Amino acid sequence: MNSKKTAQIYSVRIGGCAGQGVKSVGLVLAKLAARSGYSIYNQIEYPSLIRGGHNVMHVNISSNNVYGPQELSDLIIALNQETVDKHHYKIKSGGGIIYNSDDKIDTSQLDKSIHLYGVPLLTLSEEAGGGELLVNVAAVGAAAALTGANLNTLTALIEEEFHDKDNDIINKNIRVAKNAHSYVLENYAGSIKDSLKPIESITTFIPKMVINGNEAAALGAIAAGMQFASIYPMSPISNILHVLAANQEEYSYVYRQPEDEIAAINMAIGASFAGARSFTSTSGGGFCLMTEGYGLAGITETPVVIVEGMRGSPGTGIPTWSEQGDLQFILNAHQGYFPRIVLTPGDVNEVFELTMEAFNLADKYQTPVVVLIDKNICENEQTCDLFDVGDYRIDRGRFTTQQVEDYKRYDFESDGISQRSIPGSGNFFIANSDEHDPHGYSTEEIEMRNRMMEKRGQKLLTCAEEDMRDPQVFGPDDADITIVSWGSNKGSILHALENFGNVNYLHVTWMSPFPSDFIKDRLSKSGHVICVECNYSGQLARLIREKTGIEITDKLLKYDGRQVYPGEIEERIKKALEVINKQ
């Protein structure tokens, strides 16, 4: 493999109106790249409607690792005029545009250095028996030819994509792709690149997954032995429920669509009370509705795992764009106090692993665990090695289905964790949202109230001691500049770091309990700290100040719904270095 530090990234940008199949073009190209030995990172940008809006998908491809978005593209696939108009100035020098020459696309305004690849996509589709609907398949064929991809890999992908359709449909799609592929080979023979040329021989090829965070969360839940899920649809997490709904028979769990998010969390709590590993998911607005149930799980000590996918807020906000604006909300939502565990993965692998871990933590500490991800993680595909559950073991914690003599559901233990049981076991208890005694009977007695609050509070301290993990540090141990951040910013920060030797990155994946000592130590040692967040007020910076007393003044905050790009972070690092060097 290429050992060069800076990744050479080839970026393809596909644009068209909603309904033209932009996403499928991007996904097929991404899988084509992955099967040819490349790493990919997809970015999906679309408005909140089904037809007519402008959809864009970026497929970033590298023979090295690529784990973040790119601002500029090497190749644009324009399925309409709007794509040419909006994106031509985002082409790298030497880059080009594939456009549908059957349409009257106006290219007169474009810089002369841009290579134009007019391809009569509709004609080529119609010649092969397709029509308007298969223009996107023709575009894939054309792009595959221009990037030197293996045609057999492409046709295999098309076959798999339509495996549940009849042969006529499969063959038609393949003919259209091949027709466009041949057209480009004949007409642009001199322009063929090797950007997607297979880099490893097919026989030694190790398959990579092309998967987004929603899918990784659903797979993590299934791998963790989840037995019940109730999820109300909401962007950007709906795909989690699609995966869970489709696989429930084969994997023997139950998914139900509830009437709202309030029912979603209450059903999950009911199922968990009855012993099932339970799961729900929503976005910020839906979590507002779940808040009361969040506390119910807290005081009744009922395990539940919640994946919250953040989008631009408040209100309906910018529903199909990203934000990291719910951190303080998840940390503080609900009246009063109860222990909550909040995990913030930064890529698909971390989503898979932390979702699995969330189920064990929920059972061990008998309290809600939130896996908090942003829309970019939810919907952007990444390549990764085939998921491996490794040494993960399902741990239901202190839990019995057998009858226990003189059973006390909320008995006092030094670590705060009592033995859990279920209805039907013969053990009597009340899972009581009122303050309660060890059996669960309602109480308002002073001593019992205090002891129960302290017992529940103790669980988070035990968790900090036994399970909490420090942030990962990327880059040199000692650095002039330390970046601290979370979530999907990870990818862009890692790309930015490739250009500096004296900058490191603290990637925070545990927000509650919070690794205060480690972070305080690291930040105190660093010459300069930059906090990168996609929200308006610097919510992680606020948490760091609360927990460590350290005030971070250099904050790169972005709240326009778009991802933070490596270039923006590099700029900020350079600015900080200038100041440091002047001192």
Added chain:
Amino acid sequence: MTSMSDLKTPHPPNWCPGCGNISIWGAFKQAAVNQGWDNTNTALVAGIGCHGHMLNFVKITSLEGLHGRPLPVATGIKLANQKLNVFVFTGDGDCFGEGGNHFIHTCRRNHDLTVIIHDNSLYALTTGQTSPRTPQGLTTKSTPQGNPDEPINPLSLAIISGATFVARAYAGDMEELTDLITKANEHKGLSIIDVLQPCISFNKSLTHDFYRERIYYLGSDYDPTDKDEALARSRELESDRIPLGIFYNSDAVEKGKEPQKALIENEAADRDLDKLFRKYI
């Protein structure tokens, strides 16, 4: 076998003397004794309101949840373990105010739950405000000029929303209520029992006398399998005559709505994850 003493907890009821909740509690315990409901086969759920205190007075494992939310909790329990008899105790404010949306959808889903509505037609635990069941014109603490709104008709709503066992009882007739609770649990679908329950402290209008003058039982010639007739009779509530008994009892319950095996028995070890992961290659 369940005996009355098995159901006893250290906490005696703390409802007002003469409260209708006391006879609902008594009727439920009697049904439990008759039917052998205990900690090996039954789970209870309640919302918040005077009714919710009941869980402290019955020694069967339970979940006291949030105001308005017992129905989704009970649905989760039943889906996780269909072997359990699942009873929901809820009030008229709990069920039709805060939880109205859940009521409609729980009827649609028609899972095998028994829902006992402690219907005192006002909010009692918060000392007497209007509820979705308060008659129009009634003065309460929140409607000193008289309640301007039409009350909900619980039975009509349940029938049109899809519940397959719909009944009304009067808290003053414990024997009949015991029988209804038993039949409701035997029914393989959602069972709704709206129990008319005078609040002796705050509802000076819907008293025992008020109900005794108006109630009558649907006779043995009444056919509870006729949905249209059930709907028509449920509307008699809006007149001066209040019928009691089983209005609707249909065996047209879709089978297999709940998994046959308790979900806890579905081990993840049996899951072919590799096959699932390879879908994403």
